[in-house]
Amino acid sequence: MKIENTQSQMRKGILEYCILSILKNGEAYPSDIIEKLKKAKMIVVEGTLYPLLTRLKNAEILQYRWEESSAGPPRKYYSITEKGNTFLGELDSTWIDLAKAVRLTTKTKNDEKDSKH
Amino acid sequence: MMKKTVNINLAGKVFHVNEDAFEILNNYLNTLKNHFKNEESADEILKDIEGRITELFTERLNTKEAVSLTDVNEIISIMGEPSQYDDEIEQEKPPKQQDKEEDLKKGKRRKFFRDEEGRMIGGVCSGTANYFDISVFWSRIIFFFLLFIMGPGAPFLYLMFWIALPSAKTTAEKLEMKGEKVNINNIEKNIKDELNIIENKILDADKKYTNEIFGANSFFRKIVDFCIRVITGIFKFAGSCFGIFCILFGGILLLLIFSFVFSGAEILFQNHPMVEHVYSNFFNNKSATWFSLFIGIPIVAIFLFGLRLVNNTKIHMNYKIGIFVLWIISLFFLLNSAEDISIEFQEEAKNTIIEKIITESDTLYLSMNDVNRELVKTIPGLIPQFKVTPFEDNLIGIGMQLDVVKSKNDNFNLIKEVIARGKNKQIAKERTEEVGFEFLLEDDNLIFDDFFTISTQKWHMQELDLTLEIPVGVVIFLDHSLEDLIYDIKNVNNMWDYDMLGHYWKMEKEGLSCISCE
Numbered sequence: 001m002k003i004e005n006t007q008s009q010m011r012k013g014i015l016e017y018c019i020l021s022i023l024k025n026g027e028a029y030p031s032d033i034i035e036k037l038k039k040a041k042m043i044v045v046e047g048t049l050y051p052l053l054t055r056l057k058n059a060e061i062l063q064y065r066w067e068e069s070s071a072g073p074p075r076k077y078y079s080i081t082e083k084g085n086t087f088l089g090e091l092d093s094t095w096i097d098l099a100k101a102v103r104l105t106t107k108t109k110n111d112e113k114d115s116k117h
Numbered sequence: 118m119m120k121k122t123v124n125i126n127l128a129g130k131v132f133h134v135n136e137d138a139f140e141i142l143n144n145y146l147n148t149l150k151n152h153f154k155n156e157e158s159a160d161e162i163l164k165d166i167e168g169r170i171t172e173l174f175t176e177r178l179n180t181k182e183a184v185s186l187t188d189v190n191e192i193i194s195i196m197g198e199p200s201q202y203d204d205e206i207e208q209e210k211p212p213k214q215q216d217k218e219e220d221l222k223k224g225k226r227r228k229f230f231r232d233e234e235g236r237m238i239g240g241v242c243s244g245t246a247n248y249f250d251i252s253v254f255w256s257r258i259i260f261f262f263l264l265f266i267m268g269p270g271a272p273f274l275y276l277m278f279w280i281a282l283p284s285a286k287t288t289a290e291k292l293e294m295k296g297e298k299v300n301i302n303n304i305e306k307n308i309k310d311e312l313n314i315i316e317n318k319i320l321d322a323d324k325k326y327t328n329e330i331f332g333a334n335s336f337f338r339k340i341v342d343f344c345i346r347v348i349t350g351i352f353k354f355a356g357s358c359f360g361i362f363c364i365l366f367g368g369i370l371l372l373l374i375f376s377f378v379f380s381g382a383e384i385l386f387q388n389h390p391m392v393e394h395v396y397s398n399f400f401n402n403k404s405a406t407w408f409s410l411f412i413g414i415p416i417v418a419i420f421l422f423g424l425r426l427v428n429n430t431k432i433h434m435n436y437k438i439g440i441f442v443l444w445i446i447s448l449f450f451l452l453n454s455a456e457d458i459s460i461e462f463q464e465e466a467k468n469t470i471i472e473k474i475i476t477e478s479d480t481l482y483l484s485m486n487d488v489n490r491e492l493v494k495t496i497p498g499l500i501p502q503f504k505v506t507p508f509e510d511n512l513i514g515i516g517m518q519l520d521v522v523k524s525k526n527d528n529f530n531l532i533k534e535v536i537a538r539g540k541n542k543q544i545a546k547e548r549t550e551e552v553g554f555e556f557l558l559e560d561d562n563l564i565f566d567d568f569f570t571i572s573t574q575k576w577h578m579q580e581l582d583l584t585l586e587i588p589v590g591v592v593i594f595l596d597h598s599l600e601d602l603i604y605d606i607k608n609v610n611n612m613w614d615y616d617m618l619g620h621y622w623k624m625e626k627e628g629l630s631c632i633s634c635e
Contacts, residue, residue, distance in 0.1 A: 031169070046195055054158045058157060
């Protein structure tokens, strides 16, 4: 079992959650999203984002509108749909549960270690 | 240093790119294209990425004219190689439609293969058993049964399938061989699946295009794409239906051809005794074999084409070529034997026999042997072109013609003109001598046979014309039984043959004249 696989699996699970969270506060175009995700070290290469956005759009979780840009071709501005908001709400509570679960399990381990010493 | 640049159009913007950089960029875009090819909205993703690359290029081109290799490499490292986002793709495939298409493509659906593992000869029987989900035992029993009713046809049928069907070699093919049963429900299901896929594609495309209708710059190209997709879908569906038809049609014809051409020629030609005579006398076994191959191969092809449409059973190109070559060969030999046959009829010969009729009376009653005439008339399916026909185990001649003319002297003569054909004049001449014709003279009655005999009992386009010469002053009566025999008898009254029947005719110097007409 490769460590990279597990890591990317973990990242992948929450990547969509992160994207939706970014868009919760308003619309953004891919470069904005990339910027934030890069800062958070959630993605390494930009190519990862585009298929993901398209799939979320196909699932009607995201929508976009075109806007002319002086810097190049027209840009897609993504925003979250109503369905996406519900989806995000569910992810929020799932995340809280997960965080709790991780905290609980890791804490137990640490406690055991502590008690052995 | 001078560098060659290439002009490219990326997301609607034109860039000058150094040649070396272009190579790398082009490769990269192709890798991406290849990577996303299974993706539902591959075009859209690629366009987004291209758009982003355009942005990045524009940022870098502030101060210079052409995109350099370094720029391209940097951009690729920003966007990332597909291998860096590989794991995400695999998971995100829309599973439903993908599976269905996979099923259709490489199929849990059953295909027709030869089963070489379970073979006795070529694995055709065991393959058939697999396909129809019956025991090999039964398929072999059926084959032996066919062997009895079809004679040499069965091995040929076997051989054709041996050539035409591929054997199941790979594990996947072996699985396909025993895959999901083929039955009516199944075929119906497949057609429905096919329809569903078309429907989904239409819906998808619809959704996609209404979304992009105002944004995409190549809207019309997409419309064309969409139409092509719908049309291919419809064709696929129609193809499946047509395939079923081909299988049924081909299968039935195949059975008919093989059961008739080989053993059951009599059954096939039951209504045409003359055709049967020609067939059995001039088509030897060899030419019959070529004939059946010539007809059978296209039918096998129709059958396999049907299988291909319904079941995607593919026949290897080599087999196709093999079958085609066999067909050409059969055509060649068929033409060859047709030529052999036509040679038999190459030359015509005529033989004239004059027979004296010795009678004292000055009035003759002409008639035809009534009983037999009725019998000949009732032979079913008599083809008028043939002047010869089989009758009660004998080959007899019919369709003679009788003319009545003035004799040059005081004698009654019956002139028999026989025509026959053969390979050469000599043989044709000999054949004319095989023809015999009888008549009976009883007091004043001259009674003709209604047929001529052929001693060899073989058809060589024999024909017989009769001419009765009578001296001036003699009266003849034409009986109604002569209806089919007399032909174009010249007379002073200028009456048609049929009208001459039932009247007395006197031979004058000028010719026959009616003495009982009004």
